[in-house]
Amino acid sequence: MNRAAFTVRLPWAARVLALLAALVVTAVAAQSAGSAAMRDRWNAEEVALLASMRLKEAGPRRTDTSNAYEQRTDAAAFGRALFEDTRLSRNGQVSCASCHSADKQFQDGRPLGQGVGTGKRRTMPVAGAMHSPFLFWDGRKDSAWSQALGPLEDAAEHGGNRVRFVRLVQEQYRAQYQQVFGPLPDLAALPADASPNGTDAERAAWNALAPGKRDAVNRVFANMGKSIAAFERTISVGESRFDRYAQATVSGDARAQDVLSQQEVRGLRLFLGKGQCVTCHNGPLMTDHAFHNTGVPPLDRAKPDRGRADGVKKLLADEFNCLGRYSDAKPGQCGELQFLAADDAAQLAAFRTPSLRNVAERAPYMHAGQFASLREVVQHYAESPKAVLGHSELARPGEQHAERRPIQLSPADVADLAAFLQTLTGPVVVAR
Structure with a gap:
C-alpha cells in the first residue's frame, strides 16, 4: 500500500481536505478585509494550510475499537x-x-x-x-x-x-x-x-x-x-503560540500576529516552503503518521537499525494486534493492519514521523538521540546525506527525484527554522 493511500484513511485527513477547499475561499475574504493592517501577508493557499495545522483540527482522539475500556x-x-x-x-x-x-x-x-x-x-x-x-x-x-x-x-x-x-x-x-x-x-x-x-x-x-x-x-x-x-x-498537549498565530492569520486579526517574532515567521515560511518540512510534518499534530528513511546516521554503522522493515513483520505476528483474540475490534475495523505489506523495500531503515508538538522540550532527537539540538536536526536535512542502509527519501543536488527537490538552506535559514520550532510548545495536560 502506498503512503498516499495510507494517509487518506487517517481520521483527520478528510477534515483537512475539506478545510483546504473551504478556506481557500474564506481566507481571501479574511485577508483582504484586514490586508492593510496585517503584519504578515500570506496567500489563500498558505492560509488554508496554516488553518489545517491548528491543534483544534485534530478533533477528538481516535477511538480504539480494539480497546472497549479506553474511555472508562x-x-x-x-x-x-x-x-x-x-x-x-x-x-x-x-x-x-x-x-x-x-x-x-x-x-x-x-x-x-x-x-x-x-x-x-x-x-x-x-x-x-x-x-x-x-x-x-x-x-x-x-x-x-x-x-x-x-x-x-x-x-x-x-x-x-x-x-x-x-x-x-x-x-x-x-x-x-x-x-x-x-x-x-x-x-x-x-x-x-x-x-x-x-x-x-x-x-x-x-x-x-x-x-x-x-x-x-x-x-x-x-x-x-x-x-x-x-x-x-x-x-494531551495544549495549544501553542503557533496555534494562536495560525488562528490570527486565518481570522484576519492583525494584532494577534505579534505572538510570533519576525524570525519565527521567517522560519514558518521556510517550514512550509523550501525547507519542505511540511511534506511529512503536516496536519494538526504535525506528522503524517508514516515511516520515512531520511538518511539519519545509525549509532553503529556496522549494524544499522532496520526500522519499519522489521517492525511491520513483528506487528503482523503479534498476538496482541488488532486482529488478535485479545482485541475487542471486529476484523473489519482493523483495516490498516489488513493492508500492510511486509516486503516494501521503502520501509528499510524507515522510522515513524514524530509529532513536532512540544519538540523543543524533547532533546535529543531522532530514533536514537543522534542529534543534540534542533539546529543539528535542521542541518541534517539541509545536508541530506546518503543513507547507510536503504535509500534516503531526501533529494541530493544533481539527483533526479520524482517527489522532492534538494533542500537548500543558508546558516540564517537553519537558525530561523530552529526558532520557529520553538513556537510549537504547549502545555501537557492530564485530565482528571
Whole structure:
C-alpha cells in the first residue's frame, strides 16, 4: 500500500481536505478585509494550510475499537496505578513513569531509553500518541494498549514476565481489576515465573502450561495494557503560540500576529516552503503518521537499525494486534493492519514521523538521540546525506527525484527554522 493511500484513511485527513477547499475561499475574504493592517501577508493557499495545522483540527482522539475500556474512568485509574508501579519490573525499580516522566513531558530526555538496562532507541512521548495508528519508532504495535505490554517484558526495559505481572494484579489489584473487567480467571497452580518472551527457564515454564492457563494469563495481561492505555488517553498537549498565530492569520486579526517574532515567521515560511518540512510534518499534530528513511546516521554503522522493515513483520505476528483474540475490534475495523505489506523495500531503515508538538522540550532527537539540538536536526536535512542502509527519501543536488527537490538552506535559514520550532510548545495536560 502506498503512503498516499495510507494517509487518506487517517481520521483527520478528510477534515483537512475539506478545510483546504473551504478556506481557500474564506481566507481571501479574511485577508483582504484586514490586508492593510496585517503584519504578515500570506496567500489563500498558505492560509488554508496554516488553518489545517491548528491543534483544534485534530478533533477528538481516535477511538480504539480494539480497546472497549479506553474511555472508562475506572480503567484509567487502574491504569495510572499500574503506570506508576515499580513492582512491574524485574528489579523493582522501574515503572512506565520512569521513562515517561510527568515532569519531562512524559518522556525521559535521554538519547536511549533506560530501564533495567539500556535500550536501543529513544523514548517516544505519550501525549498525542492516541492519535497515531502505529506506535514505537518502527510501528511494531497498532494500539496504545498493545504498546504498553511490550516494555513490560523487554529485557532492557522492565525485564519482567507476564505470569509474575498477573500474580501482582491478583494479589495487589484484585478489586480494581474486577471493577473494570469482572472476575479474575482461575489462576491457581501457576509457576512463579513464565513468559513466551523471557529467559529459557521462563519460556519452558510457559510452554508447560495448559493452553487454557496461557489464555487466561494473556487475557489479564492484555487487560493491564488496556487500562494503561485508558490512563494514557487522558494525557494531551495544549495549544501553542503557533496555534494562536495560525488562528490570527486565518481570522484576519492583525494584532494577534505579534505572538510570533519576525524570525519565527521567517522560519514558518521556510517550514512550509523550501525547507519542505511540511511534506511529512503536516496536519494538526504535525506528522503524517508514516515511516520515512531520511538518511539519519545509525549509532553503529556496522549494524544499522532496520526500522519499519522489521517492525511491520513483528506487528503482523503479534498476538496482541488488532486482529488478535485479545482485541475487542471486529476484523473489519482493523483495516490498516489488513493492508500492510511486509516486503516494501521503502520501509528499510524507515522510522515513524514524530509529532513536532512540544519538540523543543524533547532533546535529543531522532530514533536514537543522534542529534543534540534542533539546529543539528535542521542541518541534517539541509545536508541530506546518503543513507547507510536503504535509500534516503531526501533529494541530493544533481539527483533526479520524482517527489522532492534538494533542500537548500543558508546558516540564517537553519537558525530561523530552529526558532520557529520553538513556537510549537504547549502545555501537557492530564485530565482528571
